Amino acid sequence: MSLVVEMAAKALKLNIPLSVQLDLTYRCNERCVHCYLDHDDHGEMTTAEIKDLLDQMADAGVFYLTISGGEILMRRDFFEILEHARLRTFCIKLKTNGVLIREMEAARLRELGVESVQISIYSHRPEVHDAITKMPGSLRQSIDAVRFLRQQGLLVTMANVLMTGNAADYKQVRLLAQELDAKFIIDPTVTPMMDGDRSVLKLNVDQDALREVFRNEELVGNVEEFCAPPAAVDQDALDSLPCSAGHTACYVSPYGDVYPCVQFPMPSGNVRQTKFVDIWRDSPQLKEVRTITLRDMPSCSQCSHGATCTRCPGLAYLEGNMRGPSTQDCEKSYARTGIPSENLKAKLASPKSVDATQLIQIKGLPPMAPNIPVRATEAAAASA
Amino acid sequence: MNTSRYVARSNAIAARALGDETMVMSATNSTLFTLNEVASAIWKAADGMTPLDEIIKNKVCSQFEIAPDAALKDAEALVENLAGHGLLLVSHEPITKQGNSCKEPA
Numbered sequence: 001m002s003l004v005v006e007m008a009a010k011a012l013k014l015n016i017p018l019s020v021q022l023d024l025t026y027r028c029n030e031r032c033v034h035c036y037l038d039h040d041d042h043g044e045m046t047t048a049e050i051k052d053l054l055d056q057m058a059d060a061g062v063f064y065l066t067i068s069g070g071e072i073l074m075r076r077d078f079f080e081i082l083e084h085a086r087l088r089t090f091c092i093k094l095k096t097n098g099v100l101i102r103e104m105e106a107a108r109l110r111e112l113g114v115e116s117v118q119i120s121i122y123s124h125r126p127e128v129h130d131a132i133t134k135m136p137g138s139l140r141q142s143i144d145a146v147r148f149l150r151q152q153g154l155l156v157t158m159a160n161v162l163m164t165g166n167a168a169d170y171k172q173v174r175l176l177a178q179e180l181d182a183k184f185i186i187d188p189t190v191t192p193m194m195d196g197d198r199s200v201l202k203l204n205v206d207q208d209a210l211r212e213v214f215r216n217e218e219l220v221g222n223v224e225e226f227c228a229p230p231a232a233v234d235q236d237a238l239d240s241l242p243c244s245a246g247h248t249a250c251y252v253s254p255y256g257d258v259y260p261c262v263q264f265p266m267p268s269g270n271v272r273q274t275k276f277v278d279i280w281r282d283s284p285q286l287k288e289v290r291t292i293t294l295r296d297m298p299s300c301s302q303c304s305h306g307a308t309c310t311r312c313p314g315l316a317y318l319e320g321n322m323r324g325p326s327t328q329d330c331e332k333s334y335a336r337t338g339i340p341s342e343n344l345k346a347k348l349a350s351p352k353s354v355d356a357t358q359l360i361q362i363k364g365l366p367p368m369a370p371n372i373p374v375r376a377t378e379a380a381a382a383s384a
Numbered sequence: 385m386n387t388s389r390y391v392a393r394s395n396a397i398a399a400r401a402l403g404d405e406t407m408v409m410s411a412t413n414s415t416l417f418t419l420n421e422v423a424s425a426i427w428k429a430a431d432g433m434t435p436l437d438e439i440i441k442n443k444v445c446s447q448f449e450i451a452p453d454a455a456l457k458d459a460e461a462l463v464e465n466l467a468g469h470g471l472l473l474v475s476h477e478p479i480t481k482q483g484n485s486c487k488e489p490a
Contacts, residue, residue: 003418004416007402010402014402018402058400061400061401063400086395089400090398091409115409115414
């Protein structure tokens with residue numbers, strides 16, 4: 001067991017929120033076609049509120065702090081907030097489009113001991129990337145940011161969200177990442193908007209494109225192993241927890257709303273009204289999330305993919321039942337193994353109920369894949 | 385010459401208590417360490433102003449059943465190890481200032 005896994009297990013046992021994603025703002029200088037956010041400012045937390053929240057999170061035991069948005073550098077107080085986070089000794093990861101990161105900002109991020117920076121790159125071609133961000137010149141600026149950050153010695157990850165409009169480009173983006181000495185991850189996921197609007201899901205790639213990604217050994221490692229039929233569902237699998245959301249991780253919005261995960265928008269409290277640690281410990285919603293095991297899921301517990309599926313409880317919640325299947329993950333398991341899930345079989349048996357947009361949805365890959373994001377945010381640290 | 389050794393937590397780290405242990409990560413290479421209960425006590429007391437032997441006397445020997453000589457020997461090995469990874473600064477003089485130094489122990 002790696003040290004990171006040991007620490008996560010201990011945090012689970014002690015009910016400590018080891019990882020938090022904090023979105024500073026939903027405002028953004030890009031307008032990505034697949035974005036799940038409303039970019040208007042509906043009353044972001046002030047600098048003082050965020051600093052107080054950081055203090056509360058440090059006291060509650062939060063170690064991994066992912067600062068994201070929106071575009072984080074749209075906040076004029078971004079570096080003031082980051083300095084405070086540094087003082088409270090978080091392991092800080094940033095997610096940004098990089099457009100506002102020039103040499104000076106990159107140097108400051110290095111000084112402040114940021115652990116890593118993730119920048120979204122949708123294509124190596126400006127006409128494709130800039131069409132997705134709806135910001136002319138954004139690819140050049142984002143790539144410049146990668147260079148500035150690497151010049152400072154910072155770890156940089158180029159994240160490539162796979163969509164219909166850029167599905168042909170991921171191999172070239174991967175080569176670009178190698179050239180820039182950055183990590184590369186591919187995320188074949190377009191999620192519903194946080195308000196539940198599912199119209200953006202039409203941007204998801206189809207099964208053919210997904211099968212190709214799943215059979216690219218440079219991305220998944222051992223293809224035969226990765227695409228193997230699912231292992232039998234045993235008692236351990238039935239008692240297993242879905243993911244870290246609500247167990248050792250949670251998400252805080254720019255308005256102070258606490259959710260189990262950024263992809264699991266079940267309101268669980270607001271830090272403007274209740275202390276962070278009290279929400280974490282006592283929120284009825286988070287407590288309910290913590291009770292759910294595979295055994296409690298009527299459909300998934302009977303499914304042959306139960307032990308190996310990457311079912312996202314947040315996407316299941318957005319489909320209407322956090323104990324139900326996530327069709328996006330069913331589709332992913334199908335593309336990987338060629339074996340339909342119980343959920344897909346039921347949908348195919350009742351064609352009238354089949355939602356064509358759902359059947360082509362896909363979701364992140366299993367955590368064993370080396371170049372593909374792991375849902376648990378603690379995966380980056382090496383064991384000593 | 386001052387023979388005492390002073391130790392201070394580096395500013396290039398992330399750290400947090402987890403139960404009776406402490407997680408420490410080097411910001412320079414993302415390597416993660418865990419410190420046990422005794423090492424955590426030394427870590428928390430490493431303020432750059434308190435000599436190591438005084439930390440051992442007041443924070444280790446007073447709370448754990450460890451002989452002072454053995455504790456100091458072990459502590460010096462620990463300090464050397466952590467300093468080698470850039471997690472602790474060690475000096476024969478009090479360490480009063482680092483750029484963005486940590487405000488308080490994790």
